[in-house]
Amino acid sequence: MATKKIINKGDDAVDEMLDGILDAHADTVMRLDSNKRSIVSRNGPRKGKVGxxxxxxxxxxxxxLGFVGKGLADAAAIxxxxxxxxxxxxxxxxKAVDGGAGVLYMYGNYAGDVMNFDMAAEMVAMDDIEVRTVLSTDDIASAPLNEKHKRRGVAGNFxxxxxxxxxxxxxxxxxxxxRIARKANDRTYTVGVALSPCSLPQTRKWNFEMGDDEMEIGMGIHGEPGMSREPLQTADDITDRIIDKIFGEMAPAKGDRVAVLVNSLGSTPLMELYIMNRRVHQRLRERGVEVHKTWVGTYCSSLEMAGASITLMHLDDELTGMIDHPCDCAMFSVK
Incomplete structure (x- = not known):
């Protein structure tokens, strides 16, 4: 049985989505004439600035692409x-964002992305554009600490x-x-939980199977295997499992500061996210950790997957300033 989606043709879904986003956020982003999958900020790139x-x-x-705008990303390849x-x-x-000071590539640690961004870097080097790459590896459930280079990038990208x-x-x-990008990555920790699968627009079939009373701790945003599949637990129990895993690696001390993200994987509503956020804050208060800022909502989804992830960024003064720095993007802003 096919899943239900509000689409036209599955193969057209991405480009039609981009059309709608550009119509909604034309004052913030634009599409390059040279490639319809290149989305660039109208106000970000400028001479002398690292792109x-x-x-x-x-x-x-x-x-x-929702994070493209002044003060954040200058462009996104889709x-x-x-x-x-x-x-x-x-x-x-x-090429569009090169201001003569070099360009920074940032993306999740997935084999296809690494291959294609590396190829692009080699090509633009022939135009004398210097590129540096920083991979996000915040998904601490995806590999042990001694193999951090194998970890996936998920909602901590935010x-x-x-x-x-x-x-x-x-x-x-x-x-x-x-340096700051690498520091931010090293101090960001994410663990997710999936409650149900998602389906691709082209197939409209579930991309994995999960029982009605099951959950999977640590599942990736494409359905990659997590740490364990087990019976569904309460919100507090799930949150504790995630926070214990993060604390085990981050080891925050009393008086430390963090930024918190409680993220929906697609279909989990705000009610459930705020219930989880309540428990996150309880656990942080018990440990004497200050919450500098909190975001709750959908920031890195997996189509219509049910589930959520929790991310903590272990702040210092420098990273606090970067998180507070103003930005104005298509789907996110800090004033």
Missing amino acids: LVIGGGSGHEPSF GNVFASPPPDPIIECT FIFKAAGAACDKMLSLDECE
Whole structure:
């Protein structure tokens, strides 16, 4: 039985979505004539500024194109659903945002993205554009700490891109922008829980199976295997499992500061997210950890998957300033 979606043709879903986004946010973003999958900020790129290009597969909205705008990403290369963008839109984004100070590539640690962004970097090097790459690896459930380089990038992209975008907007050097991006990644921790699968527009079939009374802790945003599948638990129990995993690696001390993100994977409503957020704050207060800022909502989705993720960024003064730096993007802003 096919799943229900409000689409026309599955193969047209991404481009028709982009049409709608550009109609809604024409004052913030534009599409390059040279490639319809290259989305660029109207107000971000400028001479002497390090350009920030992000990107990845569709189906994770508002990631990635929702974070394009002044003060955050200068451009996003858009792939098909759950698929890396090919090199061409990445190349066009790079040329469009190059202000002569170099360009920073940031995206989740997935094989297709690494291959295609690396190819793009090699191509633009022939035009004397210097590119640095920082992969996001915030999904601590996806590999042990001694294999951090294998970890996936998930909702923590929100904080990692935000910090890097602020550094670029402050007109810092390419070396400094890369340093801050790596620092942000190293201090960002995410764990998710899935309650049900999602379905691709082209197939309209569930991409994995899950029982009515099951959940999976640590599942990836494309349905990658998590840490464990087990009976569905209460919101507090789920949140505790996630927070315990994050605390086990982050090891925050009394008086430390964090930024919090409680993210919907697609169909989980705000009611349930705020119930989880309540427990996150309880656990942080018990540990004596200060919450600097909190975001609750959909920031990195997986189509209509039911479930949520929790992200903590372990702040210091420098990262706090980057998180607070103003930005004005298509689907996110900080004043």
